[in-house]
Amino acid sequence: MEKIIERLIHNLTHAYAPYSRFPVSAIVELKDGRLFQGINVENAAYGLANCAERSALFSAYSEGVRKEDIQRIYIYTDHDYFVSPCGSCRQVMRELMEPEAEVVLVNNTKATKTFINRDLLPFGFSKEDL
Numbered sequence: 001m002e003k004i005i006e007r008l009i010h011n012l013t014h015a016y017a018p019y020s021r022f023p024v025s026a027i028v029e030l031k032d033g034r035l036f037q038g039i040n041v042e043n044a045a046y047g048l049a050n051c052a053e054r055s056a057l058f059s060a061y062s063e064g065v066r067k068e069d070i071q072r073i074y075i076y077t078d079h080d081y082f083v084s085p086c087g088s089c090r091q092v093m094r095e096l097m098e099p100e101a102e103v104v105l106v107n108n109t110k111a112t113k114t115f116i117n118r119d120l121l122p123f124g125f126s127k128e129d130l
């Protein structure tokens, strides 16, 4: 995990967050060990900002990855507290990761807090509801 945390920290410099000045870095780790990276990408039309979690997941899916391939996602910010994924990302993680996949929050002391995907969106909307 140490190597992944170092990549999360390095990738924070890639974040495009000129408006919030709140860079976020995420890495999707597959069951076979492959990694897919993402950072938040903002826009002058603020509502178009894409979170790091979604960037990483969309990058993985763009390469053909599917939910059963994913072990966990790591989320990093340079704060001493844990930053929790937003509601939009929870909805996307509900769709693109298995219920048992892990969501690992990492703070700037390299401490981690791990959640299970299913616990982050109770009674969530999904394709089964359509």
Ligand code: THU
Binding pocket: 017, 020, 022, 023, 024, 039, 040, 041, 042, 049, 050, 051, 052, 053, 075, 083, 084, 085, 086, 089
């Ligand atoms: N952000 C993320 O990328 N992930 C999170 O889990 C929380 C929020 C981004 C969105 C926006 O670019 C900035 O952080 C401030 O909300």
